[in-house]
Amino acid sequence: MTETDETTGPPVTLIDAIDMSKLDPKFREKIKSMPNGEALAACFACSTCTAACPTANMWKFKPHQLIRMILLGMREEVLSSNEIWLCLTCYECQERCPQKVRVTDIFFDCKNLAAEEGNIPANVLALAKELLTKGQLYTVTADWEREDMGLEPEVPGLSVEAIKRILKDTRTKKLVGGEE
Amino acid sequence: MxxxxxxxxxxxxxxxxxxxxxxxxxxxxxxxxxxxxxxxxxxxxxxxxxxxxxxxxxxxxxxxxxxxxxxxxxxxxxxxxxxxxxxxxxxxxxxxxxxxxxxxxxxxxPQYVDPKKCTMCGLCIEKSKAFSLVSPQCQPQAVSFDPEIEDEGTAVAAEKCPTKAINLEAKxxxxxxxxxxxxxxxxYHEMKPVNVDEYGYGTHPNIITQLELAQILDPLGETKGTLLKPSDGKPAKHVMMVQCVGSRDENYYPYCSKICCVYALKHAAILTQEREGVDVSVVYMDIRTYDRHEKYYRDTREAGVEFVRGRVASIEPQKDDSLAIIVYDSLLDKYLKFSVDLFVLSSALEPxxxxxxxxxxxxxxxxxxxxxxxxxxxxxxxxxxxxxxxxxxxxxxxxxxxxxxxxxxxxxxxxxx
CATH class of the missing domain: 3.50.50.60 (FAD/NAD(P)-binding domain)
Structure with a gap:
């Protein structure tokens, strides 16, 4: 009965299982300890978040799956996933969650953790650099809409220099680098 | 009339x-x-x-x-x-x-032991294996006698009983x-799931049912409430439970056994909150903690119990006495591999x-x-x-x-x- 010969039974060659012992059990606690993670464990995987999401249709991992992956300790997969950056941050998921899990905010926490590890998609990185160097994301040039409405073409009082100075001391600067 | x-x-x-x-x-x-x-x-x-x-x-x-x-x-x-x-x-x-x-x-x-006289002093239990105390809470409050395993100490026990509560001649x-x-x-009776092959009940001592787990958790039981593996008496650290074993299954019992989700989670709560260093995974199709019992579900999630929606794919006993269990997670559409010390089946409740x-x-x-x-x-x-x-x-x-x-x-x- 206690025969423990591992060769008994056919080997499960067709199943490529995720080895739970190779995952990071502390990841769940890490997210839980972050500002938005308190209710993380309350998730019962009803998938309301995925139903609410306007873009999850395009995602490889849906929102409810990402939360499951966090709970299971799949740190690598979550932090390197594209999905956390594809989130529109519309907060529909968080609004509807029956267990008050702060889904959108948890994805922000994930993005922060990913960024700490230098895991930032190129387009987001480019935007951050733009912000650091120009002090604004979109430079408003003589805008016909403003003109049509009888406003002066330049946005008045936009102090990009002050913002650039402030941004130098921020975490964004540390993560993104860029010219001094 | x-x-x-x-x-x-x-x-x-x-x-x-x-x-x-x-x-x-x-x-x-x-x-x-x-x-x-x-x-x-x-x-x-x-x-x-x-x-x-x-x-x-x-x-x-x-x-x-x-x-x-x-x-x-x-x-x-x-x-x-x-x-x-x-x-x-x-x-x-x-x-x-x-x-x-x-x-x-x-x-x-036959009434071998008169409950009105028995004081449960334990003298007869010391003298002979045929006497036993089912539980200190048993009612009537008296020891039990099994004539099938009568030994040389039995007569002495009857003789020495301080209140003369034992009558071996009872018919x-x-x-x-x-x-x-x-x-x-x-x-009800808890089904012994020997026929549900995929879970291997009866093929390995560390595959048990929920009522058997309750006996291990009971401070009055053999292990005095410590979570020990039946195989070698060493502590069990990783516990996996699987719900709906023989319930909601047209091959066994088509109905939901209704209370097994609640007592499984009651056990999961005891294991994670009242025992040291034990983790619990629960493999389920639906968690049916109906009515106010939803609290057990919420509390156990808070306590870190891992809920995996899906079914068990395979169980392989390992040389180190653990069980390698692969579970299909239907929410992730992935297979997960666990190393488990104690595998607990929430078996159907039958008439x-x-x-x-x-x-x-x-x-x-x-x-x-x-x-x-x-x-x-x-x-x-x-x-x-x-x-x-x-x-x-x-x-x-x-x-x-x-x-x-x-x-x-x-x-x-x-x-x-």
């Missing part, structure tokens, strides 16, 4: 049967309470802590309304209430006669009684062995093998002057069994002038 004094037969002294007996007796009605085992309490006695109060069920919240009586009043009432005729180690052999004047043939087991008897009403309270016989002999309705109501509006009425309560009607929680027993008592009292 039924007289107030006409006796009532109650089959089974579990939660429902005991409640019905005590409440009828208190209303002045003679009851004959027949139990085939040597202690009352039924399955509830083996659950360690019973939900929803997590008390030992004898002290169940529902009894508090009786002022001036200690909470576990059922225990003394069963032997001291003059209107209750408690028949242990006994079975109903035959039921004949019409409603209102049933004739019952009883097979009364069983057959008696016939007349009763006006019959209450069926035969409870007790005698149910089909009772249904057949009394011409009752069957509801998936349990006793069926004649009219769905009066659940406890199953025939003419025949009633059922508790898990004889289908898996029930303790408060529900108590409520149904009281409904039966009310029906019987309404029929008497």
């Amino acid at each position: 039924i007289k107030v004094s006409d006796p009532v037969l109650i089959i089974g002294a579990g939660v429902a049967g005991m409640t019905a007996a005590v409440e009828l007796a208190d209303s002045g009605i003679k009851t004959v309470l027949v139990e085939k085992l040597s202690t009352t309490g039924g399955n509830a006695l083996n659950l360690y802590k019973a939900f929803p109060t997590d008390d030992c069920f004898y002290c169940f919240e529902g009894n508090r309304w009786r002022p001036g009586i200690r909470k576990c009043f059922y225990r003394s009432a069963l032997t001291e209430q003059p209107n209750i005729d408690l028949r242990m180690n006994s079975q109903v052999e035959e039921i004949t006669g019409a409603a209102g004047k049933f004739s019952i043939k009883l097979d009364i087991g 069983g008897t057959k008696i016939t009684i007349n009763v006006s009403d019959i209450i069926i309270a035969t409870g 007790s062995p005698g149910s089909s016989q009772i249904i057949e002999s009394l011409g009752l309705k069957s509801a998936s093998g349990f006793i069926g109501a004649t009219n769905p509006e009066t659940e406890v009425v199953v025939g003419n002057r025949i009633y059922a309560c508790g898990s004889a009607l289908g898996p029930s929680e303790v408060p529900e069994s108590v409520t149904q027993a009281r409904a039966v008592v009310s029906k019987i009292l309404q029929n008497r002038k």
Whole structure:
């Protein structure tokens, strides 16, 4: 009965299982300890978040799956996933969650953790650099809409220099680098 | 015409049967309470802590309304209430006669130990293996004797018993009684899932059922409440439970066994909150912690119990005595591989062995093998002057069994002038 010969039974060659012992059990606690993670464990995987999401249709991992992956300790997969950056941050998921899990905010926490590890998609990185160097994301040039409405073409009082100075001391600067 | 004094037969002294007996007796009605085992309490006695109060069920919240009586009043009432005729180690052999004047043939087991004299001092248990104490909470409060394993110490034990409570010459008897009403309270039986091959029950000592786990968790049990592996007596750290083993399964029992989600999570809560360094995963199809029991689900998630929606793909015993278990996670659409020390099956709750016989002999309705109501509006009425309560009607929680027993008592009292 206690025969423990591992060769008994056919080997499960067709199943490529995720080895739970190779995952990071502390990841769940890490997210839980972050500002938005308190209710993380309350998730019962009803998938309301995925139903609410306007873009999850395009995602490889849906929102409810990402939360499951966090709970299971799949740190690598979550932090390197594209999905956390594809989130529109519309907060529909968080609004509807029956267990008050702060889904959108948890994805922000994930993005922060990913960024700490230098895991930032190129387009987001480019935007951050733009912000650091120009002090604004979109430079408003003589805008016909403003003109049509009888406003002066330049946005008045936009102090990009002050913002650039402030941004130098921020975490964004540390993560993104860029010219001094 | 039924007289107030006409006796009532109650089959089974579990939660429902005991409640019905005590409440009828208190209303002045003679009851004959027949139990085939040597202690009352039924399955509830083996659950360690019973939900929803997590008390030992004898002290169940529902009894508090009786002022001036200690909470576990059922225990003394069963032997001291003059209107209750408690028949242990006994079975109903035959039921004949019409409603209102049933004739019952009883097979009364021999009473080797007189519960009125036994002080449970333990002397006989020291002298002979044939004596044992089922539980310190057993009722009647007395040791049990098994003549099958009589040894050289048995006679000495009987001789030395300080209160002369042991009579080795005791014989069983057959008696016939007349009763006006019959209450069926035969409870449930936890299926031994030997036939559900994929879970390997019976092929490895560390694959057990929930009721077997309850025995390991019970401080009065063999391991004194420590979570030890049956295989080698070493601590178990990783526990996996799987729900719906034989329930909601057309190959076994098509119904939901209703209370296994709640007691599985009760066990998961005990393991994660009251034991050191134990983690629990629960593999499920649906978690059915109905009604207020949702609290167990929420609390165990908070406590870090890992819920995996899906089914078990394979179980491989390893050289280090662990079980390598692959689970298909249907939410992730991935297979997960776990290393598990103790694999606990939430096995289906089936009708007790005698149910089909009772249904057949009394011409009752069957509801998936349990006793069926004649009219769905009066659940406890199953025939003419025949009633059922508790898990004889289908898996029930303790408060529900108590409520149904009281409904039966009310029906019987309404029929008497």
